[in-house]
Amino acid sequence: MDCSGTVLVNIGNHFDLKASVFQAPRRGIYSFSFHVVKVYNRQTIQVNLMQNDYPVISAFAGDQDVTREAASNGVLLMVERDDRVYLKLERGTLMGGWKYSTFSGFLVFPL
Amino acid sequence: MDCSGTVLVNIGNHFDLKASVFQAPRRGIYSFSFHVVKVYNRQTIQVNLMQNDYPVISAFAGDQDVTREAASNGVLLMVERDDRVYLKLERGTLMGGWKYSTFSGFLVFPL
Amino acid sequence: MDCSGTVLVNIGNHFDLKASVFQAPRRGIYSFSFHVVKVYNRQTIQVNLMQNDYPVISAFAGDQDVTREAASNGVLLMVERDDRVYLKLERGTLMGGWKYSTFSGFLVFPL
Numbered sequence: 001m002d003c004s005g006t007v008l009v010n011i012g013n014h015f016d017l018k019a020s021v022f023q024a025p026r027r028g029i030y031s032f033s034f035h036v037v038k039v040y041n042r043q044t045i046q047v048n049l050m051q052n053d054y055p056v057i058s059a060f061a062g063d064q065d066v067t068r069e070a071a072s073n074g075v076l077l078m079v080e081r082d083d084r085v086y087l088k089l090e091r092g093t094l095m096g097g098w099k100y101s102t103f104s105g106f107l108v109f110p111l
Numbered sequence: 112m113d114c115s116g117t118v119l120v121n122i123g124n125h126f127d128l129k130a131s132v133f134q135a136p137r138r139g140i141y142s143f144s145f146h147v148v149k150v151y152n153r154q155t156i157q158v159n160l161m162q163n164d165y166p167v168i169s170a171f172a173g174d175q176d177v178t179r180e181a182a183s184n185g186v187l188l189m190v191e192r193d194d195r196v197y198l199k200l201e202r203g204t205l206m207g208g209w210k211y212s213t214f215s216g217f218l219v220f221p222l
Numbered sequence: 223m224d225c226s227g228t229v230l231v232n233i234g235n236h237f238d239l240k241a242s243v244f245q246a247p248r249r250g251i252y253s254f255s256f257h258v259v260k261v262y263n264r265q266t267i268q269v270n271l272m273q274n275d276y277p278v279i280s281a282f283a284g285d286q287d288v289t290r291e292a293a294s295n296g297v298l299l300m301v302e303r304d305d306r307v308y309l310k311l312e313r314g315t316l317m318g319g320w321k322y323s324t325f326s327g328f329l330v331f332p333l
Contacts, residue, residue, distance in 0.1 A: 057213055060177075060178065061122070066266075067282065067284050069284075100295075101293055106298060174287060187328060
């Protein structure tokens with residue numbers, strides 16, 4: 001995933017900007033949410049939230065008539081220490097890049 | 112609500128999978144969010160987040176040209192002990208089921 | 223921003239209903255999310271989440287074929303004491319008002 005965007009908040013430094021991977025500093029329940037914005041093109045996109053190599057949830061954006069449309073979803077996840085959580089563009093392309101897209105995660109409570 | 116999906120996280124066991132009802136273990140402020148995905152069909156759906164028998168917020172999905180579209184919303188709610196919070200399909204049908212839909216809630220702080 | 227809606231939760235009284243501005247009671251990481259619903263009209267809307275006078279994230283709704291469509295996004299923000307966080311309609315109009323729209327913020331952890 002090419003993330004040329006800005007990481008607004010990265011307290012604890014557990015988000016790897018280069019690879020756009022969140023690596024859990026400790027075991028617990030985390031809240032993750034994302035809004036991936038596609039710019040007008042002919043393709044449907046599917047975005048997966050991945051935990052290690054497993055797709056947890058998906059979101060879609062497929063309208064061909066609008067300029068910008070977001071594929072959004074969110075989830076509470078039980079995460080083990082050092083688990084890697086990241087977004088994967090499963091289908092389609094983001095020709096215009098990730099502008100306006102967000103990906104947020106925080107610890108709700110430790111286990 | 113027929114929830115044939117997976118409950119990814121259910122710490123405390125306060126989410127009733129059968130009926131898809133969250134029952135609050137204690138008084139406090141909870142964050143709830145949902146993304147209900149409808150598969151291509153001719154109908155507009157309206158999804159309500161219900162607290163007991165009262166609709167708190169609504170979300171809509173009504174595009175007829177796309178394969179999958181989500182009705183999404185989220186809210187902070189003051190919830191009394193034993194209050195029941197759940198989703199209700201107020202309008203339309205989900206012929207393809209609830210696949211890819213999510214419903215999340217967690218305690219932000221107790222009162 | 224004309225917010226004629228209901229504030230469902232305003233613990234701490236740090237949300238100014240009149241101006242729809244959240245003023246941070248203390249320094250910390252806050253989670254903000256919004257869903258601004260536009261009713262059928264010909265215009266594309268762009269909604270900005272503003273921190274003081276700076277736009278942090280944007281969301282768009284531009285489909286002309288649907289009755290109701292939401293411009294949604296969310297973010298974790300590092301906020302200083304007395305910072306003001308609010309929504310701004312950067313482009314377009316909301317002729318039907320803010321019905322069904324939500325704007326939520328809470329402290330994830332203090333700094």
